[in-house]
Each structure stands twice: as C-alpha cells, then as structure tokens.
Amino acid sequence: MFTAIACLAPVIAANSFSKAVISGPARSDLQNWNYETVDIAPYLNAGKNTLAAVVTYMAEYAPFAQMHYQFGFIVQGDGDTEQVVNTNNTWKIFQNPAYSPVINDIPKLRTYIVMGAGDRVEAAKYPWGWEEPAFDDAAWTPAKPIGWPAKPRGLGTDGNWNLVARTIPFMEEIPQRLATVRRSEGVDVDDDFLQGKNAFTVHRNSKTVILCDQGH
Incomplete structure (x- = not known):
C-alpha cells in the first residue's frame, strides 16, 4: 500500500528505467485524507531496484482549495514481505534547491487570487539522476518520524490526518x-x-x- 500524506504530487519511480508509477493523493481534507494503493511488482526488475518519490509541499503558497497540515509522506507494504518498503529512517531525504516559488503579487494585481504560486526551476541546481539506483545519495539525510502519525479514520482522535481509501479513479495521464x-x-x-x-x-x-x- 502506498500512502501519501500532506503532499500535492508525489511520484514513485522504480527500477533502473525510472518508470513513473503513481501520483497523488486525490484532493483531501484532514478528516478524510486519501491514500493510494498500487501494485509495483510489474515495475520491478530482478536484482537491485530503487523506490523513490517527489513530495511537494507548498505551505502558505498552496492554492486555497488545497487543505494541508504539514509536510509528510508514508509508504506501507501490505504484507510481511512488502514491509521492506515502509517509510522509516532507512529512507533518505533531500530538499531540491532547484525549485523556488513564483509568488503572485496580489497588491500589484489588485485582485483576489485563489491559485497557488508557480515554480521556478534552475536546471544547474537540479540533482539529475536522483531516482536511479546508481545515484550517490551519501550526502542525503535519513528521514525522521513526525510526532503525530496519520491513522485510519475512526481509529482514535489524536491523528493529524485521518486516512481513507481513494474513492475516485486515478487521473488519466497520456x-x-x-x-x-x-x-x-x-x-x-x-x-x-x-x-x-x-x-x-x-x-x-x-x-x-x-x-x-x-x-x-
């Protein structure tokens, strides 16, 4: 099971061909935060594979329709064998310095804007090949757990995200x-x-x- 928390567009890539597997979650609110379930077996090769994700968190620059709490990300395997993919300190993280927000100048435009900021990308700062098995991630830092975990909706009241399964089809991507x-x-x-x-x-x-x- 793949669950994405508080992020707009995570992309999972697996194996040496860097195949995009899934993006999500579906738009949610904190009491009904959608998680995605996907079988990645068809994307894996015999031998070494890399499971990687892009997690986007826009904070105060997010569109008004995007509810959020904080930056976070979860991957959880369905069975005992799949637990090897679970997010813990064996995952490594890196803040991509290539991205910066293009902020809406609301006072200059003199209007009400509900859309989020744009992206500015500097190719010279981009860590090209980051999703490849041979990429050197020695300088990346281990992921850390957050204080209040996400949990299935109905299981207690002290979670920051109440997880529910996606109820609509994935967006078509062609x-x-x-x-x-x-x-x-x-x-x-x-x-x-x-x-x-x-x-x-x-x-x-x-x-x-x-x-x-x-x-x-």
Whole structure:
C-alpha cells in the first residue's frame, strides 16, 4: 500500500528505467485524507531496484482549495514481505534547491487570487539522476518520524490526518505534445523538436526564447 500524506504530487519511480508509477493523493481534507494503493511488482526488475518519490509541499503558497497540515509522506507494504518498503529512517531525504516559488503579487494585481504560486526551476541546481539506483545519495539525510502519525479514520482522535481509501479513479495521464513552434529567439527550433525527432542546444550565458502553441 502506498500512502501519501500532506503532499500535492508525489511520484514513485522504480527500477533502473525510472518508470513513473503513481501520483497523488486525490484532493483531501484532514478528516478524510486519501491514500493510494498500487501494485509495483510489474515495475520491478530482478536484482537491485530503487523506490523513490517527489513530495511537494507548498505551505502558505498552496492554492486555497488545497487543505494541508504539514509536510509528510508514508509508504506501507501490505504484507510481511512488502514491509521492506515502509517509510522509516532507512529512507533518505533531500530538499531540491532547484525549485523556488513564483509568488503572485496580489497588491500589484489588485485582485483576489485563489491559485497557488508557480515554480521556478534552475536546471544547474537540479540533482539529475536522483531516482536511479546508481545515484550517490551519501550526502542525503535519513528521514525522521513526525510526532503525530496519520491513522485510519475512526481509529482514535489524536491523528493529524485521518486516512481513507481513494474513492475516485486515478487521473488519466497520456502524452500530449505541443503542436507548433510559433517563435524562437537565440536558437533555431523546428516542429521536429516537439515531436521528439530533433534536439537543440542552449549555450551558456545566452538567452533563448521559445513560444510553442498547442493548436486549440
């Protein structure tokens, strides 16, 4: 069983091919916090595998519709054999320095905004390959338990998240490529790039602008 607590979009990756397995949880409130159950056996290879997750917590920058309490994450195996995946201090954590919030300037816009902040990503700071079995995580720190655990709804009243099973289907996730490059500055880009048939290079200390259109 995979349970995600107080995070918007965790992604589980398993084995050397870094296959995305699941994202969630479904939008919840603290009295009804959804957990996800998934069989990862089809994603595993014989030998060494890596189970990894991205946990996003936006705190005060979250959209108003996203209820939250604090940062947290749980993985729990269904049976005795699967307990090896349980979240404890054998898991390691790392705060990705590549991400920073693009905050809505509400006073400047002079309006009421309920959406969350955007993301700014600096590729030079990103730990590329972090989900691969061969990645060196020696500098990462062991995970720590939080004081008040999550628990199934109805089991006591002292938990911060009352867990319930997801009741709606998973969101459909299919590849959808952009259709056309409308404008590019500082680099030559054609539509073959959008179809995965071509590449281009952005040189260091340069500025590149690419405007893509979905077509609808």
